[in-house]
Amino acid sequence: MGTRECGSPIAMSRPSVGEAGLTGDWRNSRPVMDAAKCLAAKSGKVTCQLCWAYCPDACITQGAGPAIDLTYCKGCGICAEECPAGAIAMVPEAEHGTCEIDAAAEVAR
């Protein structure tokens, strides 16, 4: 099935998770959160949330211990830069050995 069936000749999409593709595979360095340092995780309350607020790709969920979606996180490092507690470290992907994105997700979507 060709792309003509999408019905439009221009670049246009519905806002949705993963609209720009599996951007997690762009990542050189991965944000790794230390719950022992994270203000929200330590307090057990939805506090601080600066990483959620600053993430330009909406990859971090709010909560008492924010979670980072590595399927779409491009590894820009802004969260690590902005975290007032120094709870997020950027670790080179090479040290992990694998890139944690779901290769089947592209097909499924």
Place this chain on the structure above:
Amino acid sequence: MSTGTTEVMTGNEAAAAAVKLARVQVVAAYPITPQSPVVEQLSAWVESGELPAEFVTVESEHSALTVCITASTVGARVFTATSANGLAYMTEQVWWAAGARLPIVMCIANRAMAAPWNVLNDQQDSMSVRDAGWVQLYCRDNQEILDTTLQAYRIAERLNVPVMVCYDGFLLSHTVMPVSVPSVGDADAFLPKRPEPLQIVDVNDPRNIGPVVIADPRADASGQSCHGYMEIRALHQQALLAALEVVPEVDAEYAAVVGRGWGGLTWEYLLEDAELVLVAAGSLGTQATVAVETLRAQGVQAGVLGIRCYRPFPAAALRERLVGRKGVLVFDKALSYGYEGPICADLRAALSGEPDAPTVWGAVCGLGGRDVSPDHLVDAARRALADGHAGTRHRPTDWINLRLDG
């Protein structure tokens, strides 16, 4: 057909009159000679209430076209105009307007590119953006400027591609001629309201408009396979090639309502039995008609084939009219530096491989407003004929009225 009026007006005023008749809703422009009087006139009409449109003043041509892009995206009929370095300054958005498939109409009062600084006419400015994916139409006189600008909206909105209406700076932009202005009723009958834009702008059904598109097609969130970059570009090329049909159709529709047509893609003068054909775009074509009369008086069977639509390039129409002639002399008011005139190069390619193709000679003239008289064109034709008789197959581009060596 109802009665319009005939007024003596400049090319710029003719363009403005057409834009008003088209009932544009948004105008944005930055002043540059020789285009400025077009938008000065439009701003006066907006101020007086005669043209119920938004006139957006901006700090640059880049922003002028950006305003047109955004307004066109939400469905407005828009207009801007520029020249030379102003067009160069908006070049990024020239490509964006085309790739986003927005039916923007922009008048180009053709002017020489700096450096050296020069405000006079040639066609280097618009020729330099011929590859950006706009339809480009070149006008012979002020009447054609008015009629073509109105037609441009119809073409743009049928194909969802932007259209440049190009006319020679000062030679047409600032020269007065009698121009017949269609009645509002005729203009409305010819040009209906703009159809819905391709872009969906709806708070209840939101879209990302113009998002990143990567190399390969990719499924969207609903599983629909969406275009990669090449699919979008291929559809754009199909739309441009469809203009080869649509430009003449719209010209015929206009003639049916208003009573004037301009030949669609090309026009001709004394071409039927011509052995030597002079080719040019814009007002230079009008001078070529005078030159071929002189040549005929001297016993040369000469005719004119004028280029009205340069992009898309009417290759098939040109082959149909030129194969079998003895020679073709192309006059370009622009140059692809390091090669030759753009129309000449394109025409050679169009005729390539035709067993009965004419010899094609190239000439460049009128750069930076250098005078080109019909006598200059006649002299160039005689040089081409002499070279033809001498059996010369390749020669450098003939620079008309160049005085480097006296």
